[in-house]
Amino acid sequence: MSLRRTLGLSEGQALLLGNEAIARGALEAGIGVAAAYPGTPSSEIIGSLAEVADEVGIYVEWSTNEKVAFELCWAAALSGVRALTAMKHVGLNVAADALMSSAYTGVNEGFVVVSADDPSMWSSQNEQDNRLYGLISYVPVFEPENPGEAKELTKFLFDFSSEFKHPVILRSTTRISHTRGPVALGPIPRPKVSGSFRPEPRYSLVPSNARVSRVEVLRKWREVSRRVNSIGFNKLYGDGRVLVVAPGLSHAYVSEALARLGLEDRVRILKISSVYPIPEELVLKAVDGVDLVVVVEELEPFVELQVRALLQREGVPVRVVGRNLEERNYELTLERVVNLLSRALGVEPRGVTPTSSTSGRPNLPARPPVLCPGCPYRPLAFELRRVLNQERIPAVIAGDIGCYSLIHYPPYRLQDTIVEMGGSLGLANGFSTVLRDHIIVSTAGDSTFFHACLPALVNAVYNNHPQIVLVLDNGTTAMTGHQPSPTTRINGRYVAPEEVARGIGVEFVAVVDPYDIAKVRETFLAAVRYVRERGRPAVIVIRRKCALVALRDMREAGEEVVPYEVDLARCIGCAICYSWFACPAITYREDKKAYIDPELCVGCGACVPVCPVKAIKPSKPVDQGRLARYWF
Amino acid sequence: MVEELNVVIVGVGGQGQLFLSRLIAEVFARRGIGSLVAETHGMSQRGGSVIVHVRVGRRVKAPLIPIGGAHVMLGMELIESTRYLDYLRVGGVALVNEKMIRPAGQVVRLNEGELVNYILSRTPHLVLLSSSREATKLGVPVSANVHMFGAFAELVELAGLLEGVDDVVPSLLPRRQLELNLRLYRMGREELRGKLSREQVEGIKKVLVGGD
Numbered sequence: 001m002s003l004r005r006t007l008g009l010s011e012g013q014a015l016l017l018g019n020e021a022i023a024r025g026a027l028e029a030g031i032g033v034a035a036a037y038p039g040t041p042s043s044e045i046i047g048s049l050a051e052v053a054d055e056v057g058i059y060v061e062w063s064t065n066e067k068v069a070f071e072l073c074w075a076a077a078l079s080g081v082r083a084l085t086a087m088k089h090v091g092l093n094v095a096a097d098a099l100m101s102s103a104y105t106g107v108n109e110g111f112v113v114v115s116a117d118d119p120s121m122w123s124s125q126n127e128q129d130n131r132l133y134g135l136i137s138y139v140p141v142f143e144p145e146n147p148g149e150a151k152e153l154t155k156f157l158f159d160f161s162s163e164f165k166h167p168v169i170l171r172s173t174t175r176i177s178h179t180r181g182p183v184a185l186g187p188i189p190r191p192k193v194s195g196s197f198r199p200e201p202r203y204s205l206v207p208s209n210a211r212v213s214r215v216e217v218l219r220k221w222r223e224v225s226r227r228v229n230s231i232g233f234n235k236l237y238g239d240g241r242v243l244v245v246a247p248g249l250s251h252a253y254v255s256e257a258l259a260r261l262g263l264e265d266r267v268r269i270l271k272i273s274s275v276y277p278i279p280e281e282l283v284l285k286a287v288d289g290v291d292l293v294v295v296v297e298e299l300e301p302f303v304e305l306q307v308r309a310l311l312q313r314e315g316v317p318v319r320v321v322g323r324n325l326e327e328r329n330y331e332l333t334l335e336r337v338v339n340l341l342s343r344a345l346g347v348e349p350r351g352v353t354p355t356s357s358t359s360g361r362p363n364l365p366a367r368p369p370v371l372c373p374g375c376p377y378r379p380l381a382f383e384l385r386r387v388l389n390q391e392r393i394p395a396v397i398a399g400d401i402g403c404y405s406l407i408h409y410p411p412y413r414l415q416d417t418i419v420e421m422g423g424s425l426g427l428a429n430g431f432s433t434v435l436r437d438h439i440i441v442s443t444a445g446d447s448t449f450f451h452a453c454l455p456a457l458v459n460a461v462y463n464n465h466p467q468i469v470l471v472l473d474n475g476t477t478a479m480t481g482h483q484p485s486p487t488t489r490i491n492g493r494y495v496a497p498e499e500v501a502r503g504i505g506v507e508f509v510a511v512v513d514p515y516d517i518a519k520v521r522e523t524f525l526a527a528v529r530y531v532r533e534r535g536r537p538a539v540i541v542i543r544r545k546c547a548l549v550a551l552r553d554m555r556e557a558g559e560e561v562v563p564y565e566v567d568l569a570r571c572i573g574c575a576i577c578y579s580w581f582a583c584p585a586i587t588y589r590e591d592k593k594a595y596i597d598p599e600l601c602v603g604c605g606a607c608v609p610v611c612p613v614k615a616i617k618p619s620k621p622v623d624q625g626r627l628a629r630y631w632f
Numbered sequence: 633m634v635e636e637l638n639v640v641i642v643g644v645g646g647q648g649q650l651f652l653s654r655l656i657a658e659v660f661a662r663r664g665i666g667s668l669v670a671e672t673h674g675m676s677q678r679g680g681s682v683i684v685h686v687r688v689g690r691r692v693k694a695p696l697i698p699i700g701g702a703h704v705m706l707g708m709e710l711i712e713s714t715r716y717l718d719y720l721r722v723g724g725v726a727l728v729n730e731k732m733i734r735p736a737g738q739v740v741r742l743n744e745g746e747l748v749n750y751i752l753s754r755t756p757h758l759v760l761l762s763s764s765r766e767a768t769k770l771g772v773p774v775s776a777n778v779h780m781f782g783a784f785a786e787l788v789e790l791a792g793l794l795e796g797v798d799d800v801v802p803s804l805l806p807r808r809q810l811e812l813n814l815r816l817y818r819m820g821r822e823e824l825r826g827k828l829s830r831e832q833v834e835g836i837k838k839v840l841v842g843g844d
Contacts, residue, residue, distance in 0.1 A: 015667075017671070040673055122673075123673070178672070179668055180653075180654065180667075180668070180671065182661070252695070334697075335698050352700070361714060364711055364714060365734075366735070367711070367735045372678060372679065578736075578737070579737060582736050588739070
């Protein structure tokens with residue numbers, strides 16, 4: 001069931017994704033405004049709210065980056081309108097400046113910041129534990145155990161935030177956000193969408209005001225610390241000489257692991273949802289009469305350190321164990337929790353398979369994610385790799401984050417660095433400073449370009465950094481599920497990257513269709529000459545729509561997809577199309593000649609100019625010129 | 633009441649594993665049985681290797697199935713079924729679509745037979761299904777997952793874990809091409825029924841409802 005389909009319901013249960021549950025909680029709390037920049041695993045929170053915005057009568061937007069989204073929601077909450085912003089863990093780094101100040105200004109109505117962390121890095125560049133943001137910002141952090149609790153907690157946090165006039169962080173993880181589970185539904189009140197604003201000194205953080213706020217934040221913190229002892233989401237139950245402390249999702253693993261070990265009646269369990277600050281009085285009550293405290297948590301020992309500090313401060317002489325340094329990486333599993341508990345409690349691990357056995361298994365090829373059939377980045381990557389090789393151009397390619405991160409992989413090997421959003425143009429400024437005999441190329445998708453690349457481009461122009469910027473404009477934020485970017489044309493709204501580049505002062509600006517690989521080559525070589533001779537940046541906008549979008553539009557318009565095929569009389573088995581162009585739809589026959597799988601081919605025709613002997617043709621006549629309207 | 637039923641759904645990103653997992657969770661939900669489905673989103677959806685964990689039943693709290701903990705594997709592709717086979721418990725049921733998708737850009741020397749033999753070496757309860765072939769024949773290759781869902785529905789009804797799945801299926805399938813999808817669903821059911829001997833059914837019942 002989707003969030004939209006639950007709108008008419010004010011009771012009963014629905015199976016919702018954790019992210020939809022968070023969105024539902026926000027609706028039940030009466031939010032008026034929500035904004036975000038997409039990022040796995042957070043995207044469906046705002047995505048599902050955007051789907052129902054008109055129906056519910058709230059304002060929802062996809063903003064250009066996390067900081068912009070945060071600030072929009074912050075202003076709403078300052079003006080008395082409940083607001084939610086959501087981002088992936090690394091997105092909060094982009095919004096961190098705003099987060100710090102938001103604790104100083106406080107808010108006037110509930111403001112919930114959702115941070116969706118990604119243990120195991122399923123779709124991320126690092127595994128940072130954003131609970132630690134609470135520590136530096138004095139913004140309380142809460143964690144749910146499952147989708148059902150995520151909804152209840154979200155709703156509660158709006159009241160909590162309103163009560164203390166303070167922002168809060170709801171920390172989710174991939175296994176909450178992307179797990180579907182039963183969620184109890186409650187009524188959705190009429191939202192309050194317009195506010196009022198009365199200026200107060202705390203909103204303007206000049207030093208004299210900030211000093212007052214700093215003291216106020218600490219006073220509030222004392223109150224918050226007291227209050228979290230009495231919230232129902234923290235629970236102490238069971239009895240025994242051992243206390244297991246289980247924050248958020250780890251409580252789910254702990255309950256199952258204890259059942260498998262047959263120990264559920266022999267330990268005391270403290271489930272914690274307020275992970276910062278921890279409920280100190282409750283923890284002290286929980287450790288009374290126990291010999292050992294075991295803290296089971298994912299990633300960093302965040303609750304563990306707070307528990308240790310508390311016990312030391314209060315002079316409670318009880319042993320505390322957590323995970324070893326080498327065990328902090330990657331997400332929790334039942335096996336890991338069973339092993340941790342059995343080690344701490346001195347019992348044999350039971351109820352899980354000790355090790356995975358794959359003996360005798362045939363060697364399997366890895367299957368990294370790939371560019372889709374029809375992807376406009378494929379012919380670009382193919383031709384770029386070819387021209388760099390053939391012309392022996394010593395290049396360093398600073399990549400960025402999006403579908404095009406995949407051209408890091410063979411056969412293209414076209415991203416030498418991929419570090420963080422906007423890191424392409426930024427690192428390229430540095431490479432061009434110290435690698436004088438190289439051509440420095442940076443790649444950024446349209447959404448990424450507007451997200452965090454613009455300051456670096458201004459810098460490249462002003463400080464004369466010779467880099468070739470490839471803006472991969474597919475008209476959408478593709479990797480995260482096609483959220484609009486400023487290049488997505490909606491009701492006349494549109495921002496053209498090439499006009500922005502010209503406005504900033506870039507002299508060499510070109511726009512190229514990546515399917516036209518001859519033109520790609522010619523333009524790239526012209527840019528190489530330009531940056532070499534002039535020592536200034538060049539921008540090439542590579543423009544063609546995401547194939548998934550174009551194909552969806554074609555399908556909706558009733559256009560027929562005509563698959564391409566290989567003329568076996570012409571094919572010489574050179575392998576260029578299946579080994580170097582590497583479209584998933586093109587594979588090979590026993591005799592090394594190419595074969596196009598009609599099930600996978602999307603009829604884009606991008607492979608036609610790749611073939612040196614013109615052996616690829618449509619299986620029946622097709623007018624690509626007429627279909628171009630779907631691709632641009 | 634279902635105590636614990638763990639199902640791993642594996643395949644190549646884009647084959648419709650998420651929809652299949654939602655169908656399974658919904659048919660149990662309609663009978664008041666809760667489940668958790670740990671989905672795969674983001675990068676791996678782009679033609680990469682995909683695993684979805686479906687956990688049904690009263691005892692289930694955590695989202696991930698442990699290694700050796702799955703009662704059933706729904707394999708939409710042979711290489712991925714082999715890759716994740718260690719999630720299947722000893723003697724577990726593997727319903728596998730007999731289609732192999734070679735990773736793009738690599739020359740892969742593997743044949744279907746050796747993959748099937750390896751799976752058979754780990755469980756006698758392997759059923760190869762013609763889901764992709766049938767769906768392609770009907771002109772809806774993306775609906776191979778619906779055929780597999782039919783086989784799964786037959787399996788859980790044979791094991792006595794659910795009944796009356798047929799009644800709720802029409803409301804769960806997309807309205808577009810509903811008739812074709814219903815046909816594939818029924819074909820999946822029939823194919824599984826036709827491929828299981830009475831003995832196998834008894835063995836499978838033990839795996840699915842034998843406790844633990």
